[in-house]
Amino acid sequence: MxxxxxxxxxxxxxxxxxxxxxxxxxxxxxxxxxxxxxxxxxxxxxxxxxxxxxxxxxxxxxxxxxxxxxxxxxxxxxxxxxxxxxxGEDARVAALYVQAGQYVDAAEAYLRVGDAERAAAAFERGGALERALGVYRGLGSSEAVAQCLVRLGRPFEAALVYRELGQPHSEVEALGCVPVGDARYVESVLRMCMLLDAEGFTRRALALLADTMRGSEAVRADPALAAEKARLLRRMGMEAEAEAVIARLTAQGIVPRDDGYEYLKAIPIFGELSLEDMRDLYRVARQVLIPAGAVVLEKGTAGVGLFVLLEGTVEVFSGTEDDARRLNTLGPGAHLGEISLVQDAPVSARVKARTAVRALRITRAGFQHYLDTHESAALRIYRLFTQNLAARVRALSG
Incomplete structure (x- = not known):
């Protein structure tokens, strides 16, 4: 009793x-x-x-x-x-500490019994984000690593993780958290613009760039942002506005980089290449000079590879007839024929040099050799090409 x-x-x-x-x-x-x-x-x-x-x-x-x-x-x-x-009752100890709201102590107990996943979650819940980050990295939980980095105020590092995961939406969200004073702020804005443009949101990318340049005098004077603005304007067919941006840069004594590397890197299907793969691709390219009046691409013929314009302008026509409608005028930073690199299809329009043109060229044969020797890059390029193609189909059907 x-x-x-x-x-x-x-x-x-x-x-x-x-x-x-x-x-x-x-x-x-x-x-x-x-x-x-x-x-x-x-x-x-x-x-x-x-x-x-x-x-x-x-x-x-x-x-x-x-x-x-x-x-x-x-x-x-x-x-x-x-x-x-x-x-020897660490599993029970962990559960009791969770009930007490002592998540860091619970995490330590979870580690003692080898339950790293619960330990990481408990560290994160308890605010011990550096400890959580270490455990998540040990587990190979990349998404959880990225989330921890954002919470730790390290959004640029988080964006790099999302880039490796192939999650452009999450990468944009992380890059959007990079503060204005950060040394990588401009790089973050440029990357966001490239990602948005690659996903078919060119107008949104241009609006982001405009807001960024309005927010700070120092940022507004950055030539890389101005050059990106010109590129996006050309993408939207606003050639006169793009030329005005370039003219302002020239008037300030700033000459936009014209070796073509930045232009090549900005092409959507190359948006996820590593630094090493990107440099190797650039080495495949060759500079070519095209005289005024020469046909660069002929409608209906087999594609001959990629052209990236460095100097001069070209005109795009709907057909080969003398009275064919002019569709667009393109200048430095524009690219032509990228589809022919990954798809055997006839050229869809006639492109003619309006002035003498200097351009980077990557032939189909050169690009195929690059793909054969860069397996990881090939997978990334084909995946982005497929995504961009699907976005275009949606846009046309909408």
Whole structure:
């Protein structure tokens, strides 16, 4: 039969010292019901409970386990976890610390039992983001790594992870968190513009660039952003506006980089190439000079590869007839024939040099050799080509 409540030793709130704590411990362990023992424990002061716990931590493991159940019944989950620590009950210890809201302690217990996934989540929930980041990296959980990096205020690093994962939407969101004062702010804006343009949101990319340039005098003067604005304007067929941007740069004594590397890197299907793969691709390209009036691409013929315009302008016509409609005029930064690199299809329009043109050219044969020797780059290029093609089909059907 359980002792009655009348038989429970009274614990005075004035009692102190080791003797009072020991007596309280002995009283608790002598009771036959957890509920009664828990009630007695609840009546102890905070200082008395702490002394009791310190003393109980030196007791044998079976005593600690029994007292832990009393404390759990009293809803002192943290104290119950402390008493179980070192008893080979780390899974229970972790669960108790979670109940107590002590997530970092719970994470440490999860690590001791080898449950790294729960440990990482508990570290993150407890605000120990650097610890969580380390565990997530050990697990190879790239998305969780990226999320932690954003929460740690390291969005550019997070964006690099999303780039490796092939998640352009998440990459844009992360890049959007890079602050204006960051040394990589301009690079982030340029990358966002390229991603948005590649996904078919050229107008949105241009609006982002305009907002960025309005926000800061120093940023507005950056020639890379101005050159990107000109490129996007050309993409939208706004050749006059693009030329005005280039003219302003020239008037300021700034000559946009014209070796073609930046132009080549901005082409959507090359948007996920690594630095090494991008440099190797650039080495495949050759500069060519095209005289004014020469036909660059002829409608209906087999594609001959990619042209990236560095100097001069070309005109795009709907057909080969003398009265064919002029569709567009393109200048530096524009590219032609990229589809012929990955798809055997006839040229869809006639392109004629309006002025003398200097351009980068990558032939189909040269590009095929590049793909054969760069497997990872080939996979990325074909995936982006497929995505861009699907976006165009959606746009036409919409």
């Amino acid at each position: 359980s002792r009655s409540e009348a038989e429970v030793p009274e614990v005075s709130s004035e009692r102190g010292g080791a003797e009072g704590t020991l007596q309280a411990l002995q009283s608790l362990m002598g009771l036959e019901t957890e509920a009664t023992a828990a009630r007695l424990y609840e009546e102890l002061s905070l200082a008395q409970r702490e002394r009791l716990l310190r003393e109980a931590e030196q007791a044998p493991s079976d005593v600690r386990a029994r007292l832990s159940e009393v404390l759990r019944f009293a809803r002192d989950f943290s104290g119950a976890a402390r008493l179980l620590s070192g008893c």
